[in-house]
Amino acid sequence: MGKNKLAKFAEMAHFRNVFQPSFEEMTEEGFPLKGMWKDRFFLNDHPIVAEFGCGKGEYAVTLAERFPMKNFIGVDIKGARMYTGARQALVNNLHNVAFVRTKIENCVHLFSPGEISEIWLTFPDPQMKNSRKRLTSTRFLDIYSSFLQPGGIIHLKTDSAFLFAYTSRLVQLNHFSVLAQTSDLYASEIPDETLSIRTFYEKQWLERGIPIKYLAFAPGCWVPLIEPGEEFEKDPYRSFGRSARN
């Protein structure tokens, strides 16, 4: 591990807006903010929006700046990336944003039923070979169902035509409500000041001329969830842009 990373980890250990619970702390002791985020951390009754696979947390931090009447939580397993957003939130004195360094799979231990009102999935790896790791698969939707409030919204922003086609089909199969859907966000009428926030990965895909896709949907009824059975055309480009960069 690089010295720079170690220094970031050491500094981040003292950030008031970052939580790095061990698996045992979440499962055996119980995460103390589960069901209590508003009462014990945000100290308000505003809705909570999660960004999963937040990387440097561009969405969590920028939305927190723009929407002071909402709270935001970025979740990612990569601490060195999260450091950037967490530090920016501290420097800018933002009290409505927090970060948790853990696997998204562990979020069932972080949030209570109905505690999250919206989920952002910003440029997740499409995981073309392994649907179980795909953040819009039925496996992950089952996880989200344990804490997303009824009528809650899931936003997917992606470069990947594969992930967009797969998720669109999943949404259709499961009769979820589609709130917005475009295979070329910036050529559509849709972009607004929220949708045009550009993450670290998004900038790389735009530089490569890849159109950005956006899908917003509300699951409504969750069970039984149906996984698409068909094959989807794989993305033709290599995913070097997704390799680990801090």
Ligand SMILES: C[S@@+](CC[C@H](N)C(=O)[O-])C[C@H]1O[C@@H](n2cnc3c(N)ncnc32)[C@H](O)[C@@H]1O
């Ligand atoms: C391609 S990057 C996108 C980062 C950021 N959203 C952006 O647009 O710049 C995907 C991120 O998801 C995180 N990630 C993927 N699967 C995860 C999981 N199961 N649990 C936690 N983080 C995960 C990775 O660590 C990585 O930071």
